[in-house]
Amino acid sequence: MSSAPATHNYTDTAHRLIHQSKRSILTSSLYNYDDASIREITRECRYLNGQINSAIDALSNLTEHSLLDTDKPSLAQLTILTLSAQRNKRCLLAYHHHRLSKLSTLYWQSGAALAHLLNEHNGSGIRQLISPHELDYLRSYASLITQFKSPFLDVVDISSTSLEPPKDLHISVRVVRDAGLIETHGGPVHFKIGQRFMVARSDVERLLVQGYLEEVE
Amino acid sequence: MSRRNQLLSSMDVDDDDEMPSMPSMRPSSYAQRTEDTGSSKPMIDIDELMAQDADTPECALAQLTRAWVAERGAPVLLEWQGDVVDEVMSQVEEQTKIVESLKSDDRSTDEEHFQLILVQTEVERAKYVITSYVRARLSKIEEFAQYIVANPSSHTNLSGIELSHARKFWRLVENHYQMSVLQGLPTAMRGLEDNQNGKSMMAEPDVDTAVFIRARRNVGEVQLPQQAIQLMKNDCYLVRYRDVSYLIASGGVEIV
Known part of the structure; x- marks a missing residue:
């Protein structure tokens, strides 16, 4: 990397990332992992770091006194370079942080069903949208949550329930996607698309969360 | 058989005409059935419960409900109510067993079946409060994982399993940042604890909320x-x- 493009200000790409995150929050949807921008920003950081180092080298043979007196432009340049580099880093981290929390949220929303989230969420799953590292993260996160909830499992599965207080034991549901044969307290039930059932909420909580069934008022 | 009588005599569904209009959060009634055996007190609703004197002992579910409301309102992690959660969990377990045995008993009358439905509903509500309580805490723990790991003084309010989750979770997130971002940056820029212009990178609970x-x-x-x-x-x-x-x-x- 010899120099940054002329029409491009430092940290422009980083700001684009932040706008993406903002858009993702406003539309509450997950976008593709922006690998190209990440690479570009990282490259810019390394370039800036080189510039900073050579600026420091050039200034280091001056004493503090003469530095303040004679070389204000170089000092100002150094400040701008440093701030840009730091801003890039913070933007990168903010982007990744936002994505991680989005992924965790999606994980909980899908009833802690990782395979379902990756492959079938909203039709095609989120596997195409995330980076390999994010996939690793989700897998480890899922195993952490499994560990965390195990002491409660005898009584409640803290990941299966939607966070709505239950009103009735039984609910009326409509099947919106074939769910196959499901074991319930009243015996096995075959859920076929289009059918309606009156079932115990606790039996089908997971199917509701994952979008196989829809509650009918 | 004695357990069964205990259960049914303490439910007092008949005395309670306002049953359907009760608020959905009715924490006392469930535990009242388990603890207050044989009494003919009507169910207490939430307002009366809130009006109770602090020195009358509350039942476990009422305590848990209060802890749950507080946890959701407070910006920091409050003390983990382990004993209360354990108590409610064992009550739920016990009630579920009783309900199961009564359901499969052919001698139960229709009326008893109706009463069973009420008990089951209450059990489901108790489970909901446990879940929501645990998850409210979990979301705060994950949000402030870095802060918790760095500040041993905050550990007293966490249960053992929460603390270990905080540690593992932060290690996971840190590792992700390293792999995805920091290792591509120059060595001098790889820290996660910068303190630029007085703005710490660590997310801390906002006690001024x-x-x-x-x-x-x-x-x-x-x-x-x-x-x-x-x-x-x-x-x-x-x-x-x-x-x-x-x-x-x-x-x-x-x-x-």
Whole structure:
């Protein structure tokens, strides 16, 4: 990397990332992992770091006194370079942080069903949208949550329930996607698309969360 | 058989005409059935419950419900109510067993079956409170994982499993940042604890958040930064969490 493009200000790409995150929050949807921008920003950081180092080298043979007196432009340049580099880093981290929390949220929303989230969420799953590292993260996160909830499992599965207080034991549901044969307290039930059932909420909580069934008022 | 009689005699569904219009959060009634065997007290609804004196012992589910409301209102992690959660969980387990055995018993009458449905509904609600309580805490733990790991003083309010989750979770997130971002940057820029322009990178609980509080007993005069207030029982105020955290810890006021 010899120099940054002329029409491009430092940290422009980083700001684009932040706008993406903002858009993702406003539309509450997950976008593709922006690998190209990440690479570009990282490259810019390394370039800036080189510039900073050579600026420091050039200034280091001056004493503090003469530095303040004679070389204000170089000092100002150094400040701008440093701030840009730091801003890039913070933007990168903010982007990744936002994505991680989005992924965790999606994980909980899908009833802690990782395979379902990756492959079938909203039709095609989120596997195409995330980076390999994010996939690793989700897998480890899922195993952490499994560990965390195990002491409660005898009584409640803290990941299966939607966070709505239950009103009735039984609910009326409509099947919106074939769910196959499901074991319930009243015996096995075959859920076929289009059918309606009156079932115990606790039996089908997971199917509701994952979008196989829809509650009918 | 004795257990069965105990259960049914304590439910008193018949006495209670306002059953369908009860608020959905009715924490006392469930445990009342388990603990208050044989009494003919009608179910207590939430307002009466809130009006209870602080010194009358509350049942476990009522305590848990209060902890749950407080946890969702407070900006920081409050003390983990392990004993209460255990108590409610074992009550849920016990009730589920009784319900199962009664359901499969052919001698149960229709009326008893109806009563069973009410018990089951209450059990489901208790489970919901446990879940929501645990998850409210979990989301705070994950949000402030870095802060918790760096500050041993915050560990006292966490259960063992929560603390280990905080540690593992932060290690996971840190590792992700390293792999995805930091290892591509120059060595000097790889820290996660920069403190640029006074802005720390660590997410800390904001103790200046405003919370609604209600006094559970007569607290008397409370000194706030701008003014002093007389805090009498059932008074509600909107205050900064920081200014009243000691009252919340002592149980004099609750977050609503």
